[in-house]
Structures are given as structure tokens and as C-alpha cells.
Amino acid sequence: EVQLVESGGGLVQPGGSLKLSCAASGFTFSGSAMHWVRQASGKGLEWVGRIRSKVNNYATGYAASMQGRFTISRDDSKNMAYLQMNSLKTEDTAVYYCTRGAGCNGGSCHNYGMDVWGQGTTVTVSS
Amino acid sequence: EIVLTQSPGTLSLSPGERATLSCRASQSVSSNFLAWYQQKPGQAPRLLIYGASSRATGIPDRFSGSGSGTDFTLAISRLAPEDFAVYYCQQYGSSPFTFGPGTKVDIK
Numbered sequence: 001e002v003q004l005v006e007s008g009g010g011l012v013q014p015g016g017s018l019k020l021s022c023a024a025s026g027f028t029f030s031g032s033a034m035h036w037v038r039q040a041s042g043k044g045l046e047w048v049g050r051i052r053s054k055v056n057n058y059a060t061g062y063a064a065s066m067q068g069r070f071t072i073s074r075d076d077s078k079n080m081a082y083l084q085m086n087s088l089k090t091e092d093t094a095v096y097y098c099t100r101g102a103g104c105n106g107g108s109c110h111n112y113g114m115d116v117w118g119q120g121t122t123v124t125v126s127s
Numbered sequence: 128e129i130v131l132t133q134s135p136g137t138l139s140l141s142p143g144e145r146a147t148l149s150c151r152a153s154q155s156v157s158s159n160f161l162a163w164y165q166q167k168p169g170q171a172p173r174l175l176i177y178g179a180s181s182r183a184t185g186i187p188d189r190f191s192g193s194g195s196g197t198d199f200t201l202a203i204s205r206l207a208p209e210d211f212a213v214y215y216c217q218q219y220g221s222s223p224f225t226f227g228p229g230t231k232v233d234i235k
Contacts, residue, residue: 062223
């Protein structure tokens with residue numbers, strides 16, 4: 001079964017840091033780009049950023065409001081993706097989803113948008 | 128950054144009716160990399176359509192996507208009870224990969 005499971009959410013004070021994890025299973029993780037998307041309560045979806053695969057030099061990209069504060073990384077040996085969040089603000093309070101993006105399996109590549117989503121982990125930034 | 132606008136904000140329809148949702152981009156979407164997602168309360172989004180018009184695995188054929196460039200449409204031919212939800216479009220052709228604000232389809 002193709003699956004993504006996020007963990008690491010919780011309560012953190014403004015200015016603090018938190019690291020989210022995403023455990024992948026059931027697919028060739030090393031060949032896939034991985035994204036993070038967030039959603040504040042009652043609001044829409046907001047793309048956070050992504051990390052590409054090794055063949056694409058693990059290139060990263062971020063939404064402007066998160067650039068410089070958030071860092072996405074991955075460990076292909078563990079089938080894990082991470083979101084390191086620093087200098088957190090109250091407006092970063094949201095459910096954070098890990099999602100699968102474009103990928104290659106052997107010689108076949110695809111770009112289906114974000115076709116697999118985790119269940120989300122909740123981050124609350126409050127004093 | 129590509130800004131996506133969705134209309135209408137809310138669509139009130141009865142089961143069995145046809146729904147037509149619009150997504151307009153501020154500039155052309157590269158390679159028509161435009162996706163539609165469905166989200167129900169308390170659940171993660173689910174991919175419905177990718178590449179503007181291709182249905183994702185397991186998506187019923189009552190869902191169809193069309194459009195190119197800057198104008199895209201999601202149609203639901205006959206609304207089933209489980210289709211009442213919020214629908215988001217997203218462009219994934221150029222970073223940052225932006226989402227539209229969503230269209231809520233609720234029961235009339």
C-alpha cells in the first residue's frame with residue numbers, strides 16, 4: 001500500500017523551531033519529489049515547498065513566505081522526508097501535509113501533481 | 128508567481144445535477160500542469176485530475192477536466208451525495224506551485 005505518515009507536530013512558542021517527519025512506504029521513494037502543503041483551520045491549501053530526487057540534485061524550492069525559515073530535506077536510505085521550521089510565527093499554525101510529487105521508476109517518469117497525501121500533522125504556534 | 132482564481136466561491140446544487148467549476152490563472156500554466164483536488168472535512172485532499180484533463184487512478188468518470196493555457200474547468204456530470212466537498216485547483220508547472228482558494232459544492 002502506498003502510504004505517507006507525518007509526525008512531529010505539536011505546540012511551540014513563537015520564535016521556536018519544530019521538525020516534521022514524513023515516512024513513506026509502498027513506492028520508490030528515492031525517485032519521487034516530495035512536497036509539503038499546509039492548511040490553517042478553515043482556510044485553503046498553501047504550498048510550502050518541495051525537494052526533488054537525487055537525479056535532480058535534491059533541488060529545493062519554497063513559497064516566498066517560508067523561504068529562509070523552512071528547510072526541506074530527505075533521507076532516501078530511510079524513505080523519510082523532513083520539514084525543519086525555524087523562527088515560527090503564530091500564522092504558521094496549520095495542519096501540515098506531506099505529499100508525493102513527480103517521480104521516476106526505472107525508465108518511466110510521471111508528473112501527476114500530488115497524487116499521494118499523508119493524513120497531516122498539526123502545528124500550533126502560540127505562547 | 129502564478130495566481131489562481133476559482134469561481135464560484137460556493138455552488139449550491141442538488142444530487143444528480145451537473146456542476147461546473149472554473150479555475151483561471153494569472154499567466155499560462157506550463158505544459159498544462161493543472162490539477163484538481165477534492166477535500167472533505169477532516170480529510171486530506173484527494174487528487175482528481177492531473178495534466179488538466181487526465182483522471183487520477185480510481186476517480187469516477189463523472190469527473191472531467193478541460194482547458195488549457197489560463198482557463199480550466201472541472202465538471203461533475205451528475206452529483207453523487209459523496210461529491211459535496213471543497214474543490215481546489217493547483218498549478219504545478221512552475222515553482223511556487225500555487226493553489227486556488229477553492230470552490231465549495233454544497234447541497235441545495
